[in-house]
Amino acid sequence: MKASKNETIVQVENLKMYFPITRGLLRRKVGDVKAVDDISFDIKKHETLGLVGESGCGKTTTGRCILRLYQPTSGKIIFSGIDISKLPERKIKDHRRDMGTIFQDPFGSLNPRQSAGGIVGDPLKIHHMASGKELKGRVEELFELVGLDPSMMDRVPHEFSGGQRQRIGVARALACNPSLVVCDEPISALDVSIQAQIINLLEELQEKLGLTYLFIAHDLAVVQHISDRVAVMYLGRIMELTSSTELYENPLHPYTKALLSAIPIPDPAAERTRSRIVLKGEVPSPVNPPPGCHFHPRCSLAIKECSETRPPLRDVGNNHYVACIRV
């Protein structure tokens, strides 16, 4: 279906993103929020990589590091062959043109005073890719691409519904013909009956334009539907990474299993036969994460070694990676 799937577009190596915590007048550093704690993965061309986890697990931070909206603490981000993790701000712009972003909140991410056409055309102006008539033509084209009527170009965001606003967000992300699009919870703010419209739109656009997606969401059912491969994150680390089918049919990490069993299925018959693993306690703070495996205090399989050394993300065959010594 999709050609040249083995070409890597993004390679993330040992990425760390720590946010300092400061106290007092001198803003003395007293600790770190370890939002992303040494993770490595790659994204292949034309695929959708899903990044799933609960709030605070570092999935959004990972996405923002790849976009270089954050300067990572350490690690490499190789985008189309170039390490962008340490590039100075003025050089990053050229690479950012090749990346699009769709944000979660279709209300907060659009300037309420700007016309929809202006919002979609802005990236083209910033990157000097079009102006005048050409700009208008391209914006019209983008409106049609995402299923909006180009005659609505002069309206401002509040005149659109939530779903239409998210379409404006998609059009803006695609304005510069990016190869990678980071979708950060693109549907979680939308009504249930509208979500499917946006998912289908994203799938169609990927087919048509050969896009690569990093799809960040907390809803595993949605991620599994849209993604080729899925990475499960917990407290700044990747716990499991494999194809979405394998993840559902053969989850190996105890956290993945608990996460899968916690998701409610709209089918009472299936629900009755399903056993539910209810996790004890809550996600610890990323300021002071537990030693060893971050999941061990809540894990039913934990042994002494789990609290001592960090389990590496290892290949257990069939491109299935898992960070657990008990598997």
Next chain:
Amino acid sequence: MALLDVQNLKTYFHTEYGLVKAADGVSFNVNQGEIIGLVGESGCGKSVTILSIMQLIPSPPGKKAGGKVIFEGKDLLQYQPNGQEMRSIRGSKLTMIFQEPMTSLNPVLTIARQMTETLELHLDMDKSAARERGIELLKMVGVPDASRRIDDYPHQFSGGMRQRVMIAMALSCNPMIIFADEPTTAVDVTTQAQLLELMKDLVTRLNTSLVIVTHNLGVVARYAQRIYVMYAGRIIESGPSEAIFSDPQHPYTVGLLNSVPKLGERHGERKLIPIYGLPPNLINMPPTCAFLPRCNAKIGRCSKEPWPELRVVGKDHLISCYANIKGK
């Protein structure tokens, strides 16, 4: 006989743009010990229905426009919203769990202060007895170290823990019915699983009825015995949980079920079938079926006749639709 019988409940809002019929003839009933699901998208009137039963709709702009809420043989809507009768029922026999635990707890009062208030008011407990009962309730909902944590403020609790406190408060006066308005929307899935299991265990043990209001069909599939689906201020389908999920009859319910990805479907196996168009704006609605503009099963009658009455399509299974999408 049903514990709570809501008949033809109507709540309208007068706005400067026109009349909004937020709940437009809602009827449902709750039996003792039963778990009911009230499902619909945002703006369909599900919260308004619950708030109307509790008489918590501010007036103006809201207006009781008709219907009855029969509870223990009396019509609650006959009572003044702030009258003695209503106040003695609200918060004791009928209680609520709200969606946002941070905004529904008072940030400047300790948990102890907020929990004991209802106990002292409704059960005439003295301060120390109320405090003891508060600690007991917190233990029951699984707040660790309850005797110390009862003196904490809401911001010292995590989202999941705050919602546990809300559940404890809702249970404090041994209620007959708990209305949970999107109780798990603001929390993560693993916390959601913890809270739902907890609520189910508690209501089963205490033989309390629970009405779960949600937009997430998955949440009610596991727990609810009966489900009501709402659209644009009306109930458009109701029935036993199995019937709603395995044999939905209203085009909207069918559409809703087809438009959500199901866990376990292989990647690329099925394209989602969205419901086209948008949920309607409830201002000055036409008399015809509100789902008509988005419906893919419409027949000639639909655009000529008023919104259809509920009709029986199976055992305890009702829909409000002229079309027979399954030939029934």
